[in-house]
Amino acid sequence: MTRSAFTAAAILALSLFSPAKAADPEPTKFVFGLVVPLTGPSSENGKSYALGAAAGVAMLNEMGGLAGEKVQLVVCDSQNQEQQAVLCTKRLTAQDHARVLIGAGSTPQTIAISPTAEAARVPLFAMCGGESAYTPVKPWIFKGLAGNPDQVPPAWVLAKQRGWKRVAIIHDNSAYGRDIEKFMLREAAESGVELVANEVYGASDIDMTAQVLRIRDANPDVVMNYALTVPAGAAIAKKLLQMDVHAPNIVGINLQNAAFVRLAGGALANTIFVGPRTLLGQTQTQAKPLTEAEQFAATYEKLNNQPVPDSLTPGPADAMLITRAAVAKLGKPADDPEALRAALESVSGVAGLQGTWTFTATDHGPVLGAGITTMVYKDGGWRGL
Amino acid sequence: MTVATTNDPLLSVANLEVRFGGLRAVADVSFDVAAGEMVGLVGPNGAGKTTTFNVVSGVLSPTGGRITFRGRDITGLSPDQVARAGVTRTFQNVRLFSELSVFENVMMGSCATEPTSVLAALARIGQHRRAEARSRDIALHWIDRLGLAAYASMPAVTLPLGLQRVAEVARALAGQPRLVLLDEPAAGLNPTEKARLSSLLRDVVRDSGCALLLVEHDMPLVMGLVDRVIVLHFGRQIASGPPAEVANDPDVISTYLGA
């Protein structure tokens, strides 16, 4: 092989840097950029976000767009890696001219893409459970998902309501799992309910017998299974059933989807989902949609031929609704990044899909209070309790 | 180069014993090699010659006995330590470095005298460059001396066997040893090559003053070359002395049946 061939190969290698084909947005369109893992262990979540974002964009356009501008969505697969997430963010801001970013699916990855968003002066709505993504306050980063601080307390409220005195929790040792553990322990301390077991498993473990046995020995009234990935959660559910642990199972947000139902099979009896607010299974009940929630559910169902399947789906759409409120405040197309940011920072009482949103300059991550929704899996679907 | 004269032997092997499990490959072998001397180690197959070699060069550890080199106990040292102490060797099945040229092979020999240090190589300090220059000079000297100049840039393994053996000798000499161990250097050579090797070795010893200890099967070659012969049989030493004397020793004759 000659030197010229090598030189050619080297030039080819450099040309790999060439910008990938842009999504060709028209300059007058408002682009939302979505960075989520569409492949890898968290791909279920990523796909939920993507479909929810698509429905959100459709809904926004039905509502008339943002100050006259049509809305467009560009999605980039972070492959569940920090590196790819950062590259995605760069691409979305530099080439696709995204004016608002939504991402990145996990807390460490969201934190990893934050500097890029900040450098590009594009507001980022954090799609992750941990509050460390938006606390302490960073000017361009905003909470976007009803994450761990919202998901965990209602479970304990329900436990107290039901008179369940002995609680067992099981979670993995990833950033998500440890964050869940933090909130669980905080709730346990405050609610006066006894935590009889706190079990940890490895994020890629395939066998959780030891942990389930300890839970069984602790004889709990309820088990809180907030898994990061569906296979882990389903494996735990099946193991609990096999080991005759008949206490009801409260599952976290990552398990309220069709994949969990498919994999857990017979272990689904006694499974409860508790959240601040959920559109799970919501379908259009009236002829004319009245609330944003109903409109979103209708739009989603029209696009995907099924009702909203889980509680992650509305996340990106909420970011869009908040943006809409901010742009409405501006009264004109959002050309100036700083103006958009300032407007976002001052939205108040926006009725979103996951709750009511109010941002301030010192708080980009409010707790979304909106009551508790409780659903139990029964007769082939999630039903209100 | 002047020959260092001293009354103490250069190499002293005392009561060497090597057992492999229940088998005694070498039993109570003792001999000396003086500075500048050429000694031949002979015996039938399985006599323990290569085993003795391997012990002296540090590849094997003996189960008994001691090896002293230049007054220092080198029993049980690792091969590279032995090389750095001044004893280099060649191998029965020529082990030249297939990835290197003849020249580079010979340069490798100087690893016995110059340390191979990553830190020095990175910092490119004068010391490293000077060490390289020294190695180069010595390598060139021996390549020239042993008639390998025409082949220096060729991959070592492309040489015919005879020249490969010579190259291995050059490599062993590049380490500026006091003693070179040659393991069957004439194996596989035709008579012309053997004669050439023989005269080469004689010249080398005369020039450099280093001693030679060689294991050989070719009796005429050994008898014509060395100052002293040691005969091993079943791991034991049965004779030792000048070639003429050993050739007439009745034990040796009966062992070799007309060697």
Next chain:
Amino acid sequence: MGFNSLAQTIFSGLSNGALYAFVALGFSLVNRSTGIINFAQGDLTMLGGMLTAVLAQAGVPLWIAVPVAALACTLVGAVFYQFAIRPARRATMTQLTIMTIGLSILIRGGVVTEWGSDPLSVPAFSGDSPLHVLGISILPQEVWLIGALLAMLLASAWFFQRTMLGLALRASAANPIGASYMGIDPAALGLVAFALAGFLGGLGGAIWSPIYFAQVDVGLGLGLKGFTAAVIGGMSTVWGPIAGGLALAMLEAFTGGFISSSWQDAVLYGAMLVMLLLRPQGLLGKAKPAGAADQEPSTSTRVRRVSLSGNEMGLLGGGVAMVALVPLLFGDVGVGNGIFALIMTIVVVGLVLITGYGGQLALGQGAFMMIGAYSSGCLTVRFGWPPLAAMALGMLLSVLAALALGRVIFRLHGYYLSMSSLAVLMICLTAAREWEFTGGANGIPGIPPFSVGGLVVASDAAFYWLALACAALAGFGALSLARSRVGRALLAVRSSESAARACGVDVVWLKSQVFAFSAAAASLAGSLYVHYLGIANPHPFGVDASIQQITALTVGGYMLLSGAYVGSVVVVALPAAITWLAGAAETQSVAGLQNVCFGALLIALIIAQTSGKWRNVGLPVSLRRSLRRVPVWRRAS
């Protein structure tokens, strides 16, 4: 823990042990017969489960689906051997092992492309309701798994002791040259070994997957556990892998049961490390007889190497200048890609020395990257150190760690470095994730941008040039080493270690020093990485990163320093290129397609590099021209 739970823990250890034993059996079969470390063994197991799931979903009854899946995996093993391993005529063991890494990536990519990365449920053979025996709950499928393992055990024992083929395999494993003199064709044996390994993997996976699920991500972990089990149990007998699998599973169960499952990985890989150091032949293995290492086969006539003349130095310098232009020619995305490519280049430069020249497959460079990353992270965030000092300390710590590790590991031969380095990496990953000082699973956020003196590296372009400077530094350092007596000595050791020692080379020290250089490079890369991202956590430094580095090394030409950059660019940017080419295709298939490309590329490149057709894939300089630099030796004296 009550008696009941204890008994249950032991049984679950038994059933997991059966799974690990399946993987370990296949793994040790290949290793004993061919000396290759089959990294794809876990993925073959996964493939067996996946195929069973897909067939079952399509309505095929299980009693057909399982054998078909096992047979398909057998075919994969056989085809791989025939079309990948055999053509790579003059490959070193390291290169052949890298090819199995390629197969692993290929299998995973193929599965994702075809069926996505979602987990699939597999119906059990005889139902899901657990049996209750003596208070223990036993899944019927677990009985099937253990039963199948026993059947395989008996079959293996019969095969190896009573059949000619089995005897031939054992003979060939013990003494390949001697065996070939007896008329045993090593190629045929290799084919049999790989086919059997495929069969064992496929069967084990098919029977195990109803217990868990069929999911593409389990392959890598199973493979790692499988060869840990094989190392622990010993590979020279049929019982060794079985015992190893059981021992591993029991260790896992009891660590999880009595300590915490968070430390399981550390315990398991620590056990493997201890076994490698204290008793390399494993629990049931037979020690190699003394002096066996000296019986070296005659060296091959493989002479492929590059050294650089003045012209090439100029080309390299020009290359650096060209690369420096990237921020000016390409936009943000190009610069982003470029930064990650340069960071990877720094690691790969170290690999060129230790893996390319030194022949040691170093799979644990992530550990050194973490030392650099966390030194930079902790010291700058918690103690306000200047970034340069933190980076330097990280490099120093890495060097010391590598020297200490090297002293111990390089005494051993064969596959030991690759496994030991993997074990160290896994232990470090666990420690980083569990230890408070390193921020636990969340890591250390808020790492300030890199700065020297008062100069802050704030923009992307500036960071790019910083990374380029570091890469050039590392590259030229490695180049100096390659061209010096160190490089020569490494090649000599690779050709004939015993002869090198006879020349006075302290092989362990030499390899340790080179390893330390590669560790310093990796540490530098790790520090740069976290200064760019602003957060340090264990996630980017795992086994996947090691695989990417090896891929980059191979693409770049294995022993070429300029290739380190080209390879890194390909690894970083090719996925994006494939995404662009695939256009609107389903995203899951695109990610799978990327892996298929990389796997195929790895395999194809090694065949090309070793079968003689493509001489030097990369910067080509013939040996003769390189030696023109040697001064005229006909000196007048």
